[in-house]
Amino acid sequence: MTTMQSTRAQAPPEAPLPAPSARRRRWRRPRGLSSLPLLLVVAFLVLVPAGFVLLAAFSVDIPRPGSINFDLTLQHLAVFTEPGVLKATLNSLIIGVSATLLALLIGGVLAFVTARTDIPLRGFVFLIGLMPLFLPSYVGALAWSILGSPVAGLLNIGMRDLGLDFTVNIYSMGGVVLVMGMFYAPYAFLLMHSSMSLMNPDLEDAAGVHGGSTWQMLRNVTFPLALPAILGSALLVFTHIFENFPVSQVLATPGQIDTLPTFIYRLMNASPSRGNEAAVMAVVLVIVVLLVTLGQRRILARRSYTTVSGKGLKARRISLGGWRWPLFGFALGYLLLAIILPLAALVLTAIRTSPYMQSFSDLSAPGAIDFGSFGQVLRSDLFLDSAGNSVVVAVASAVLGTVVAFLVGYTVYRTRAKARGLLEGVSMVPLAIPAIVLGMGLLWTWLVMPVPLYGTLAVLVIAFLAVQMPQGLRGIASSIQSTERDLEDNAVLHGARRSRAVLSITVPLMRVGIASTFLMLLMLSMRELTVPLFLYTSETHILSITIFDQFENGGALQQAAAMSVIYCLIMFVLSYLPRRLGSGSITP
Amino acid sequence: DSPTSEAARNEVLPMPAKIDTSNGLVIDGERIADKELYEAAKKDKVVLYSGSGKESEDLTIARFKAETGIDIELTRMPTNKLSERVLSEHGANQLGAGVVRVTDPLVAQQFAERGVYVPYRPPSYDELSKADNVVFNDGQYLTAYYSAYTFGYNSQAVQGADVPKTWSDLLDPKWKGKLGVVHAGAGGTVTALAAFQIDAFGENYLTKLGAQQPRIFDTTSVQLEALARGEISVATLGFNSTYGAQVAGAPIKLVVPEDGVSGSFNLMGLTPAGEQSPAAKVFINWTMSKAGQKFAAAQGFVPARPGLEPTPTGEYQLPAADSKQFHLFTPEDAAARSADTIRTWNKAFHFTG
């Protein structure tokens, strides 16, 4: 074949150059966003508290203000030889991996059907994917223990009422995995939804044309292109589950399943508390998460995931055909398990005068039901104050968090800034430190800082910023990776400053991703419990703590349940704005 | 008025018959504060950090406000977190609390060593020093009252002859799988209970209890909730918080067994900031006054102040602090025996952690 040779001969000579000199890697644009100040801010927010944790891990005394010294020791490493650590770690790994898979499955399917298909009632299904975010995992776990405990669980009572010989036991590995998976699915959902709604259908069509069935298309094109989002959410979800204490506490311990978080909790709860050892475990976790982050970077760096290009973006919906209703059913099933049943259990608990029930027929007894607890909650000053504080703190930290995450994500994925790897690594650190340990680090940091922020709402905002840096970054990163850089460059060429180009091109294109990130941070800030527990004062009471106190009391179950229901409602209302921004299509 | 202040004012215990504020603060004849202190305190505010139960603290501060007319503000969190915060704030000279209350003697001791607590003698000091384990380090901190730990049952699931009366009743095979316990490592009060059980009935008792395959919980609250719903029928419980739940309508009844009740400490002290706060001082004075102690008793605590006439807690009557029936886990015990006790307990219940 002569042509074959002749075309080959045209191949440009690939002259390998000597490795690029270090000089050359000067960071170029965008000068307006040059990375150093940003790195300083992020490092300050994250590394100072983390540094305290590190110091705690290797110093003889707990390095709290007033007694900070540098007597170092390795003796705390002995904690790893303690009986049960191995078993607990193993359990945590099993739970972590399976629940992460479950969360990715639920989140992924819902994200896909809402972003890309003709599923019935799309807006409603979108809401379904989101809603468990309004239910803190702590509350969700309690609700599920009310539902699924083997003896008095409402489901089991119902089953007995119906004469069915079947017992649900939520105090089991399966139960823990189910609840964790369900309540962390929204993270996966949000991250993947924004990434999938940025798909360029030509890329998918090409798969269909070249012989790939819809499934093959999803497998080879749609999902791989969403890989940054999938890996990002997998990382988030896994570490969260791995560190989740409340669900373990409520569901795993009664089932005699030990997990690492309960182990850490016990270390912290021992008297005197063994903070150093908890810190050691945190440091190990940090190393693991950094390695995973690095691995993720490696995997993603070699390829490109741009789906929004300057050759058009024709939003197209895939027709589900016969799968329309089964998938809708799947969404409804999830709604039932993650929202309706738990909320119903909470409402029932809030209105039932006696928590004890042997049969649903008990409810028809006179005086069995009383809605008074809702009124009590709504009239309580404490509740109203903390709700106000919560909203202020959550909105502020979500806004700031989104901005910082965008700046970091942009610097890491769009510029050639020298420090971008470092910046990403630093931003991911908080993910690895269990909240309880990080809470201490933040407490020490803001006590020793010579600025009078401690004891104000501002310190909560700053703490949330630090804690939620990884979530924000992962949320933004996947959208940035989906949009072609040429689009923004083009605006710069047409006379816009880089910042202006970012605002008028990149940001609007990433609208869905930014709105999702904002929503996620907002909800996380509303839910965050452990960290503020170290930082709040009676003046800066927030809702999550008030609810936690109610549950801790044990006796006030009715109010606690009522409060939780109202809490969920507040979160629902609060989520309205970012949801509005995030729905709809990108094209005009 | 909030439901809490209503309860504090009358439901739990009727208000004292006579509160005289004409010359300082005098309640039922006992001088709580002299004129100078009281006038200053009224312009001040108590800042209380507490690791004790939220509900009982809410009741207590509401009562304090009602009886003294002094403003008070509470920050509550679990003892371990509280201790971390107090020590850190103190180290940074930012400790805002005037009074700090904790449930763990070892934590209190640490506070004392670090100077979080400063010596202070309330008017009832002489009275208090007559009893053991109430005044520590010459008044650097005090036992406010004791918490009692017993067991209880779901009053709708368990009735009549089935109701357990003594600790040994818990070993009845009919409770197999229906018991609840909080593991001994979860805090001072549960460690105290385990120590009491070993002391009173031998290690064997724990082994047998473990063989009942009880459901093991991490925190009291989750367990209490499970008991109320009938998930478990009988459980070992903190008296005060359970009583609160019962009052709130949970179908739970407590047992004050003849063969003993485990007791643990509820300690408090004045901080350097409290030294400057008249209100904080009045709060300590009031807590250790007859009125304050009675109110604690009515809530389900065992008063620390000796020589008070017994005050019932609703339908129950807890033993007095100095009675045989009340087994205290002293700070010395805690220091010396905690680790061993927990280990023994874990072995008996095949529990790791």
Add this chain to the structure above:
Amino acid sequence: MQVTITNLSLAYGRFTAVNGLDLTIADGESIVLLGQSGCGKTSTMRCIAGLEEPTGGRIAIGDTVVFDHDTGRSVPSFRRNVGMVFQSYAVWPHKTVLENVTFPLRMKKVKRGPARDKAMEVLGLVGLDHLAERGASQLSGGQMQRVALARSMAMEPSVLLLDEPLSNLDARLREDLRVELRHIQQERGLTSMYVTHDQQEALALADRIAIMQGGRITQLGTPEEVYAAPASASIAKFMGVTNVFAIGSTSGNGVELAGFPIALPTASPAPANADSVAVRPEDVRVRADSTEGRGFAGTVAVSVYQGSSVRYQVALDNGPTLDAVCPAGPGALVRGERARVEIPAEAVLVLPDEVGAAPAKEEVAA
């Protein structure tokens, strides 16, 4: 496989992109679709590939009806075995060049090894075998386009749709690939449909050319037919005939231009529906003015050197400006020189302005 398209329509919202299109591509035939930007070429291809749901009509590939609006039948893309090279390339950025090209083979259950070999062979054809392991997003525009081409060639589909597959390639490569494509198409008897804006390409690749205008086919015939006898003045213009003039009146074997006192000879009497005359620039002969002689006198207004030829614009005295393309050589005229222009009677096409409806094949071929 024969492709039969009957009365195909496609609307995007209220905008009709394809409007009652009829077209039959014979088995093994190569049709080139020509039409101006936005006339609906891509849309038509997408309908054939099953990527758009047409709003009316019927499409059959071989004996299988793959789409029928009336019965609601619609075979999904991946079962049609229709290959398509996208105008936007649609190269998967997350895969390497090799992975891109192997994809259709893997979908056909070809084993990894043979799939790789086959893919490398096709990559060799398009001159990209040395970049096989490169990430597909790290390519230049032309390289991406070749990946897209290789991907569809590797698939060996029964129908191949090519939407400007060579537009970003340099002339030589384009020519090589064009030859290669034609070779494969003829060897395998591949039915294909090709969109191009390059006339050379159209002529070289087409068994027949279909002219598309406003969402329908307005002329269909062999390259020679379409070139020699455009069905309307607008098609003639589109085919590069720049000299199109409205007719004033006709008289026997001659037409008079509207607005100019100039008459052109025609080979045969002008038909009734004639609106314009068209003369290909290549057919216009330009000489330096030897004052006597046949033809029209004029002045050279523009003279552009085009390599092997020279393009003139000659303003006729009392007449329109004529375009002419003459072979380059010594004695080229320069701007301002007087010239004599000759138009042979055979070169004068007398045409209607537009073709009404899509004509049946026979009509056009006449």
Add this chain to the structure above:
Amino acid sequence: MQVTITNLSLAYGRFTAVNGLDLTIADGESIVLLGQSGCGKTSTMRCIAGLEEPTGGRIAIGDTVVFDHDTGRSVPSFRRNVGMVFQSYAVWPHKTVLENVTFPLRMKKVKRGPARDKAMEVLGLVGLDHLAERGASQLSGGQMQRVALARSMAMEPSVLLLDEPLSNLDARLREDLRVELRHIQQERGLTSMYVTHDQQEALALADRIAIMQGGRITQLGTPEEVYAAPASASIAKFMGVTNVFAIGSTSGNGVELAGFPIALPTASPAPANADSVAVRPEDVRVRADSTEGRGFAGTVAVSVYQGSSVRYQVALDNGPTLDAVCPAGPGALVRGERARVEIPAEAVLVLPDEVGAAPAKEEVAA
């Protein structure tokens, strides 16, 4: 504004895309960059626009040094006032057509009303005014390309870079826009750099043509120069000269082909560094074999009708196969016929295979 590029280099990782490129574009000049796919054209433009950080060299626009690797100076894109039409269009899919085109005007602080008027005017030029309110991603490929073009035209930059701006447009539209572009460029004295693979386009638009090979400029000259005197055999091939043969030996005014007993006459003695001879197909004359006469005898192997011309491949007896393009007309030869081929001595180019380094401007122009 004059653009001066000195020793420019750009590497993607270990791969060098631009390799010591030198080029000066005079103020108001239009340079067309020709080069095969992947040779670094887009990369060069991106460096000028400031979208890539070159790994070496210096770029000045007018009197301003916008990039200097040695001093580390780098002026950000938006301050360079360089317009660029991207090969990938880069139309903003979330904006309407009008918003796309108004953007650069708004950036220059033009008021909303005048910006709109100006944008509509430019849209009119590219034939898209009727789609102004359409979402930019609801367009056909060619329409998007025109939006990209309109956007850069509206900007009126001091330097305009066009990366295959017309590749997806049909011949007629392309010609119109080409004329329009040339008009604007000359009228405004715009300095521009144009990448195209269309030789017609290159010849029509270029003041000078720059040939790019392997990341550097290997020839620079007026279209006529480059066409008449390619600097190397590879450039000649790239310029469409398909008849390139290795030289066996040279003797006075003639060269002998390597491997064939055939000698071609040359107009002047072959220089020392000569490797090949090149003959343009248009310069080869083919006649039906009138057995006696000058030239070489051979057999027609391929005969392709190309509208105004016919392309032959003639296998010479005992010689290579020659490409020839002859004017179409009566008496075209068909496959298998005997033919006689004549090659004038002036048409035989004797050339080195490659140009070593980037030649200085003067050298090439000679």
